[in-house]
Amino acid sequence: MNEPLLKVENLHQHFEISRNFKIKAVNGVSFEIYPGETYGLVGESGSGKTTIGRSIIRLYDPTEGQIYFNYKKISGNLSHKTQRMLRKNMQMIFQDPMSSLNPRKKIGDIIGEGLDIHGLYSNLKERNKIIGDILQKVGLSPAHAQRYPHQFSGGQRQRVGIARALVMNPKLIIADECISALDVSIQAQVVNLMKDIQDDTQCAYLFIAHDLSMVKYISDRIGVLHKGYLVETGTTKEIFSNPLHPYTKSLLSAVPLPNPRIEKNRQLINYNLETDYQNCILSKITETHFVLN
Amino acid sequence: MDKNIILSIKNLDITFRTNAGNIHAIRGVDLNLPKGKTVALVGESGSGKSVTMKSAVGLLDSNSIINSGKILYRTSEEKIIDLLSLTKKELRQNINGKNIAMVFQDPMTSLDPTMQIGEQIMEGMFIHKKISKSEAREKTLELLKLVGIVDAENRMKNYPHQLSGGMRQRIVIAIALSCEPKILICDEPTTALDVTIQAKILNLIQDIQNKMDLSVIYITHDLGVVAKVADYVNVMYAGKIIETGTVDEIFFDPRHPYTWGLLSAMPDLETDDDRLYSIPGSPPNLLHEPKGDAFAARNKFAMKIDEKKEPPMFQITETHFAATWLLHPDAPKIELPKELKLRLERAGKAAKI
Ligand SMILES: Nc1ncnc2c1ncn2[C@@H]1O[C@H](COP(=O)(O)OP(=O)(O)OP(=O)(O)O)[C@@H](O)[C@H]1O
Ligand SMILES: Nc1ncnc2c1ncn2[C@@H]1O[C@H](COP(=O)(O)OP(=O)(O)OP(=O)(O)O)[C@@H](O)[C@H]1O
Ligand SMILES: [Mg+2]
Ligand SMILES: [Mg+2]
Numbered sequence: 248m249n250e251p252l253l254k255v256e257n258l259h260q261h262f263e264i265s266r267n268f269k270i271k272a273v274n275g276v277s278f279e280i281y282p283g284e285t286y287g288l289v290g291e292s293g294s295g296k297t298t299i300g301r302s303i304i305r306l307y308d309p310t311e312g313q314i315y316f317n318y319k320k321i322s323g324n325l326s327h328k329t330q331r332m333l334r335k336n337m338q339m340i341f342q343d344p345m346s347s348l349n350p351r352k353k354i355g356d357i358i359g360e361g362l363d364i365h366g367l368y369s370n371l372k373e374r375n376k377i378i379g380d381i382l383q384k385v386g387l388s389p390a391h392a393q394r395y396p397h398q399f400s401g402g403q404r405q406r407v408g409i410a411r412a413l414v415m416n417p418k419l420i421i422a423d424e425c426i427s428a429l430d431v432s433i434q435a436q437v438v439n440l441m442k443d444i445q446d447d448t449q450c451a452y453l454f455i456a457h458d459l460s461m462v463k464y465i466s467d468r469i470g471v472l473h474k475g476y477l478v479e480t481g482t483t484k485e486i487f488s489n490p491l492h493p494y495t496k497s498l499l500s501a502v503p504l505p506n507p508r509i510e511k512n513r514q515l516i517n518y519n520l521e522t523d524y525q526n527c528i529l530s531k532i533t534e535t536h537f538v539l540n
Numbered sequence: 541m542d543k544n545i546i547l548s549i550k551n552l553d554i555t556f557r558t559n560a561g562n563i564h565a566i567r568g569v570d571l572n573l574p575k576g577k578t579v580a581l582v583g584e585s586g587s588g589k590s591v592t593m594k595s596a597v598g599l600l601d602s603n604s605i606i607n608s609g610k611i612l613y614r615t616s617e618e619k620i621i622d623l624l625s626l627t628k629k630e631l632r633q634n635i636n637g638k639n640i641a642m643v644f645q646d647p648m649t650s651l652d653p654t655m656q657i658g659e660q661i662m663e664g665m666f667i668h669k670k671i672s673k674s675e676a677r678e679k680t681l682e683l684l685k686l687v688g689i690v691d692a693e694n695r696m697k698n699y700p701h702q703l704s705g706g707m708r709q710r711i712v713i714a715i716a717l718s719c720e721p722k723i724l725i726c727d728e729p730t731t732a733l734d735v736t737i738q739a740k741i742l743n744l745i746q747d748i749q750n751k752m753d754l755s756v757i758y759i760t761h762d763l764g765v766v767a768k769v770a771d772y773v774n775v776m777y778a779g780k781i782i783e784t785g786t787v788d789e790i791f792f793d794p795r796h797p798y799t800w801g802l803l804s805a806m807p808d809l810e811t812d813d814d815r816l817y818s819i820p821g822s823p824p825n826l827l828h829e830p831k832g833d834a835f836a837a838r839n840k841f842a843m844k845i846d847e848k849k850e851p852p853m854f855q856i857t858e859t860h861f862a863a864t865w866l867l868h869p870d871a872p873k874i875e876l877p878k879e880l881k882l883r884l885e886r887a888g889k890a891a892k893i
Contacts, residue, residue, distance in 0.1 A: 264702065268694045291734040292688075292706025342705040342732065345646040386585075386822055393559050397601065401645040401728060402585025402761075424705065427731040428645065430761035431805040433585050435816035442815075457706075457734035464816065501735035503764025505806045507787045508891030510768035 251279035252317060252451050253303065253419055259311035260295070260302050272298040274475040274524070275312070280419065283449040287462040287483070289498065290472030296455045297342055299472075300421040303453070304339045317418060335365050338412035340425040342455075344404040348396040354407055355392030358382070361415045381410045386436055401428045409437060413444060421453045426461065438465055459502050463487055468535065471495045476524040481536035491538045541612050541620060546755050547573040547596070547640075547723055552609035554591060556601070564826045565591050567779035569609075573723065576749065578756045580766045580787075582802070583776030584823055589759045590645055592776075593725050596623055597642050598631040613639070616722065638668040641721035645728045645759075647708040650715075651700040657711050658696025661718055668719045683714040688740050705732040713741060720752065727759045742769055763806050767791060772859070775799050778824050778834035785860035792888060795862040797839045804880045817879070833865065841866060841874055 260273035273295040280286045288296050302309050305321060314322040317336060319329055338361075341347035348357055358378050361367075368374040379389030385406040396404060405428045412420050422441075426434045438461065444450065456462050462469060463483055470480040471494065479492040490496045503510055527539045541548050554566035566588045573579050581589050594600050596611050611623040613635070623635065636642075644650045652660060661683060662676040671679075684692035687710040700708055709732045716724060724745065730738040746769065748754050760766060766773060766787065773790040775783040775798065783796040794800055801819035821838035824830045830837070836846035845865050854867035865871055876884070 262702065264694070264698065268697075270702075289734075292710075292732065292737050293704045297704060343646065343648050343708075346648040388822075388825060390560055390825075390827070398556070398558060398603070400586045400590060404646075406585075424732055428585070428728060428761075430582070430584050430802070431763065432801060432817075432819040435805050435818035439815055439818065457732070459735075497736065498734070501739065503735060503738075503762070503768060504890075505763040505767050505791065505803065506887045506891055507767040507770070507791050510764065513768075 249281060250318070251315075252282045252284075253280040253453070254315040255279070255299070255303065255312070256314070257312040258299065258302060258309055258314065260298050260307055261310045272475050273302065276472070276475075276477045277312075278470055278477065278480060280451045280453060282418070282451055283445060284468070285445070285452040285454050285466045287466030287469040288453060288455045288472060289457060289459065289462055289469060291498075292457070294472040295475040296472055297423055300339060300423050300453065300455060304337055304421060305333065334361075335415065336418040337421070338415050338417040338419075339421040340408045340412045340423060342423040342425075342427075344401070344408045344428070345396065347408060348404065350396055352395070353392065354382075354394055354396065354399075357396070357407065358392070358411045358414055361411070365415075367415075377414060381414045384413075384440055385410045386433055402430065402433065405429060406433075406437065413441075416448055417450060419451050419453065421455070423455045424457070425454075427456070427458070434461065441465070459498065471498065474524065476527070476539060477529070478524070478539040479537065481532070485533065485536040489536075491532065491536075492540070541614065542572075542574075544574050545572050546575040546614050547757075548610075548612045549592065549596070550610040550612065552592060552595065552611065553607040554588075554595065554600070554609075555605045555607055557603045557605065561827050564829050565779050566595075567826075567829075569776075569779070569781055571774055571781060571784075573755050573757055574772075575614075575755050576753045577771045578749070578758065578769050580770035580773045581757060581759045581776060582761060582763070582766060582773060584778075584798075584802075584819075585761070586823060587776040588779045589776055590727055593642065593727060593757065593759060596725065597636050597640060598623070598626070598628045599642075613723075615639070637664050637719045637721065639721060640723045640725065641716035641719060642725040643712050643716045643727060643729050645731075647705075647712045647732075648700065650712055651708060653700050656697050656699060657703070661711070661715050664715060664719050679718065680714075683718060684711075686717075686744055687711075687714050688737050689714075706734070706737065709733060710737075710741065717745075717748065721754070723755050723757070725757045725759075728761070729758070730760070730762070730765060738765070739768075745769075763791075763803070775802065778830075779826060780834070780863065782835070782864070783862040785857070785862075789857065789860040792884060792891075793856075793860075795856060795860070795867060796835075796864045797841050797866070798835050799862075800877060800880050801838075803883065804877065833863075835864075843871065 256277050258273055258276045262270045301307050309322050355378050378392055382389055382391055426437055466483050468482050469486045471478050473494045479495045490499055529537045529539050531537055549571040552566055552569040556563040556565055569592050613621050613623050658680055661680045665671050665676045681692045689695050770787045773787050774781045777798050783799050805817050824834050832848050833846040833851055836842040851863045851865045853861040853863050855861050
């Protein structure tokens with residue numbers, strides 16, 4: 248195999264809220280993503296998915312561990328040049344679309360901002376065309392460029408965030424629950440679009456989600472996160488056909504079905520083991536499949 | 541208004557003024573919420589679900605115009621009030637929170653970034669209830685535990701940005717539940733939640749519903765959630781309800797081609813296709829309202845009349861209605877799309893109907 252595009256090594260991210268309350272959000276997580284690959288990151292609410300994304304894109308300073316991107320170390324202090332490379336080649340689609348869109352800017356300018364900074368067009372007409380095209384691709388219309396964020400529905404706003412990331416043609420997109428507010432049909436449209444763009448440009452995705460059916464569909468490999476630890480990772484097939492960690496199993500058992508007669512009577516397997524993962528080690532099952540125990 | 545109905549939206553019609561012109565976002569919506577029941581509102585992104593329910597709590601954007609309609613609420617004294625006739629202040633003082641609580645789609649917009657979450661949960665209790673500080677604190681801790689926030693004592697002191705997306709969503713739910721409302725409106729309440737915590741929250745709401753006769757409206761695109769909680773389902777398209785029925789009627793005997801598309805697009809874990817199904821085309825631009833049936837352009841079963849005239853609601857059973865000319869007695873009989881037919885059969889078999 249070729250070299251990984253992103254390499255996360257032993258990442259720890261802790262937050263000190265007060266002297267006696269520290270949140271250990273991420274604890275020794277390692278994984279790689281190859282060019283053109285989609286790595287799905289799943290896990291319960293609060294397990295550290297967003298934090299990992301934000302550490303990678305350097306909104307946080309990692310407490311411990313290294314991150315390499317595009318053959319460069321990007322943890323620790325960044326040179327101006329590396330920062331610029333990062334801002335062009337790595338984009339994040341944020342979980343909370345409203346708080347990531349400047350309320351006073353028109354959608355067209357929000358999407359165009361990255362293009363402006365990196366000078367990715369030769370004239371205004373081209374800029375507007377790029378913006379109009381990408382809006383159309385995510386199922387909005389070029390006329391929407393004139394509107395402000397609050398004048399959109401929740402799902403429309405989420406697609407603005409997607410358009411803003413895709414328009415930069417980055418090498419890596421960190422997509423944090425990026426289709427969670429969309430109805431199934433538009434989810435399908437967006438996911439198909441992301442796949443097409445990947446086929447065209449060989450970009451890689453870190454696809455953070457809790458919806459396992461979508462993750463299964465889009466990911467090549469999957470990492471399962473629990474309480475800030477990566478408890479299992481493997482190819483999509485390995486995770487779905489041979490889940491080994493009890494937490495992964497409980498996650499798979501809970502996928503809801505669009506069937507009222509079944510859902511109304513379903514009992515969930517609740518995995519609430521008070522395990523302490525601190526002394527666990529990742530053991531190898533196959534070349535690609537690892538489980539923490 | 542029927543005795544058992546606690547909230548009834550009648551012929552609601554709303555336009556937004558924008559730079560580009562007027563957008564006719566809500567085009568005559570009717571919806572009933574029976575007391576103690578759960579009603580789901582589903583439909584394509586941008587179809588008007590949030591706007592419809594925001595109008596009930598007086599939180600429409602300032603560029604909106606309500607052209608017509610009533611939103612009738614039955615109080616516990618059996619008085620019927622048109623919520624649209626109340627001022628924002630009256631709504632805030634008498635209705636919102638203690639009678640009708642709404643959980644908004646984007647949790648950050650309803651949380652105050654500068655205030656600890658414990659305080660934010662207690663705030664509503666102080667406004668609507670005579671309650672002491674220590675009682676409010678107790679109640680807050682209990683609510684936090686109920687929505688699955690562990691280490692609640694410490695978490696109370698967190699600011700919103702220190703929480704994960706799903707935790708924020710649960711805080712907003714805790715705030716809504718804190719005043720023990722009669723009606724709970726949840727706008728995509730569990731989009732950021734993994735299935736286990738989602739189930740916990742849905743069960744929690746169902747428990748409260750059984751104990752206190754709470755009536756619930758869920759806006760959601762997650763058909764798994766709808767299947768789990770809903771008694772009735774309303775399907776919305778381009779500012780209108782185009783199909784309504786009991787949950788079984790909508791899932792096992794859908795009649796509107798848009799509903800067919802919606803059900804077909806749901807990936808089940810068996811889908812192994814290379815591409816996911818999405819309904820072709822895009823929703824109509826409500827700046828220039830379409831003539832005839834708004835879904836016609838995307839409907840492969842569309843007939844001549846669809847381009848000319850909007851279909852009325854045709855009645856199928858006591859509870860099941862759909863707005864499509866296909867239900868007209870003179871319309872040709874058509875076969876369900878094959879994929880969907882197989883899927884419905886599978887679902888029926890799994891459910892042993
Ligand atoms: N800026 C911050 N300051 C303090 N604590 C934080 C901060 N960001 C995240 N945390 C904490 O880190 C933990 C992991 O949060 P994170 O947002 O990564 O979870 P997540 O897996 O994305 O969950 P969700 O699915 O609910 O979005 C949580 O306990 C959260 O409270
Ligand atoms: N303030 C506003 N000004 C102009 N248009 C608006 C405004 N608010 C909403 N809209 C438009 O009204 C339509 C309905 O919006 P609404 O938020 O109700 O959609 P929704 O069904 O909740 O969709 P989603 O599932 O994406 O949240 C959308 O097309 C939206 O762009
Ligand atoms: Mg998150
Ligand atoms: Mg909405």
